[in-house]
Amino acid sequence: MGCDVVTVSTDTQFVHLAWQRSEKELAQVRYPMGADPTGKVARLFGVYDEATGLALRGTFIINPQGVLINSEVSYYNLGRNIDELVRKFKANLYMSKKTNEVCPSKWKDEGDKTLTPSAAMVGRVHEALGS
Amino acid sequence: MTEVLKLGQKVPDFELTTYEPTRQDFGKFSLQEQIDKKRWTVLFFYPADFTFV
Numbered sequence: 001m002g003c004d005v006v007t008v009s010t011d012t013q014f015v016h017l018a019w020q021r022s023e024k025e026l027a028q029v030r031y032p033m034g035a036d037p038t039g040k041v042a043r044l045f046g047v048y049d050e051a052t053g054l055a056l057r058g059t060f061i062i063n064p065q066g067v068l069i070n071s072e073v074s075y076y077n078l079g080r081n082i083d084e085l086v087r088k089f090k091a092n093l094y095m096s097k098k099t100n101e102v103c104p105s106k107w108k109d110e111g112d113k114t115l116t117p118s119a120a121m122v123g124r125v126h127e128a129l130g131s
Numbered sequence: 132m133t134e135v136l137k138l139g140q141k142v143p144d145f146e147l148t149t150y151e152p153t154r155q156d157f158g159k160f161s162l163q164e165q166i167d168k169k170r171w172t173v174l175f176f177y178p179a180d181f182t183f184v
Binding site for chain 1: 135136137138139140141142143144145147148149150151152153155157158160162163165166169170171172173174175176177178179180181183184
């Protein structure tokens with residue numbers, strides 16, 4: 001899709017290997033599984049839970065210049081919606097090419113309605129969205 | 132205490148030792164390499180192996 005996904009937990013690479021081999025849900029996994037046993041990277045992104053030594057469910061998009069442009073953090077008990085992650089990535093990719101446009105909440109893919117902020121749109125977002 | 136990153140900030144370089152299922156071998160992830168290759172990165176943190184993600 002034009003990006004590299006890396007999963008990260010505070011488990012070691014040895015545990016990643018064992019888990020990927022034993023869990024049938026992971027049989028098709030192709031992404032690298034990062035090991036952060038010291039929590040250094042999780043701390044950098046603010047998702048390290050000092051009380052448990054575990055990383056919270058954080059998702060971060062970093063652009064090709066190395067800038068953090070999207071973040072989402074959920075607590076232990078809520079799984080993430082991958083469709084929303086894909087939407088956010090596609091939107092950021094699109095906006096990196098069309099830098100004067102912005103993607104509203106209902107934007108899903110190229111061709112969907114975008115907005116181009118300007119003085120004319122102030123107080124007229126409803127009309128600009130055509131809704 | 133490390134300062135937490137904010138949106139719009141350049142991420143300090145970091146590396147991770149990885150397990151690479153495609154090669155069934157260990158490897159390395161480096162943010163600097165991603166920048167050199169002009170690649171987008173999605174980092175996906177989760178609490179623990181052998182649980183739901």
